[in-house]
Amino acid sequence: xxxxxxSILSADFARLGEQVRAACEGGAHVxxxxxxxxxxxxxxxxxxPVVKSLRKATDLPLDCxxxxxxxxxxxxxxxxxxxxxxxxxxxxxxxxxxxxxLIKSHNCRAGVVINPATPVDTLSEVLDIVDYVLVxxxxxxxxxxxxxxxxxxxxxxxxxxxxxxxxxxxIEVDGGVSLETVEDVVRAGAEILVAGNAxxxxxxxxxxxxxxxxAATEAALLKV
Numbered sequence: 001x002x003x004x005x006x007s008i009l010s011a012d013f014a015r016l017g018e019q020v021r022a023a024c025e026g027g028a029h030v031x032x033x034x035x036x037x038x039x040x041x042x043x044x045x046x047x048x049p050v051v052k053s054l055r056k057a058t059d060l061p062l063d064c065x066x067x068x069x070x071x072x073x074x075x076x077x078x079x080x081x082x083x084x085x086x087x088x089x090x091x092x093x094x095x096x097x098x099x100x101x102l103i104k105s106h107n108c109r110a111g112v113v114i115n116p117a118t119p120v121d122t123l124s125e126v127l128d129i130v131d132y133v134l135v136x137x138x139x140x141x142x143x144x145x146x147x148x149x150x151x152x153x154x155x156x157x158x159x160x161x162x163x164x165x166x167x168x169x170x171i172e173v174d175g176g177v178s179l180e181t182v183e184d185v186v187r188a189g190a191e192i193l194v195a196g197n198a199x200x201x202x203x204x205x206x207x208x209x210x211x212x213x214x215a216a217t218e219a220a221l222l223k224v
Contacts (some may be wrong), residue, residue: 010196026209079106087111089134138175145177159189
């Protein structure tokens with residue numbers, strides 16, 4: 001099943017609740033929340049108080065992408081304000097196994113993220129733990145970046161490994177997902193599509209979400 005995860009990084013924060021609800025009406029399955037600390041990535045975004053307010057605006061799962069150093073220190077706080085999914089970067093975690101199990105101990109789905117320059121094989125020892133793997137198809141830190149085509153092979157590799165090892169993780173992609181790239185990422189194996197600018201950048205988020213989900217669903221049918 002293809003799922004759309006609109007990223008609020010590109011939303012109008014003055015109308016955040018309204019825009020999230022519009023995206024939900026357009027068929028969104030989960031809301032993607034980018035947490036940046038200005039250290040692991042060169043940008044600052046939001047913390048638990050804003051996520052707590054966002055929780056009141058939607059019943060959909062909140063997917064928090066922790067682009068931060070020392071994520072173990074903040075996982076309990078995000079779980080407490082209603083986050084349902086949490087993903088951490090392979091590159092940021094000294095003890096990745098322990099961090100993923102910490103997320104699970106707070107009754108959240110646990111995901112692991114890899115940057116464009118990080119090989120899939122760095123995840124071999126945690127693929128049996130994670131609920132999803134997030135492939136960054138841009139370098140993290142800012143929205144509205146151009147999709148990096150060379151990341152497609154990672155999605156294909158993750159789909160192949162999942163089948164070979166009999167695992168059940170989902171494959172998520174984040175960065176440059178748009179009407180122009182959505183067919184490629186779906187056919188490569190992505191199932192959860194994070195889209196910020198394509199949903200919230202211009203026009204009506206409801207219509208944008210509908211159009212992107214329609215294109216993704218059609219691509220999935222072609223894949224079969």
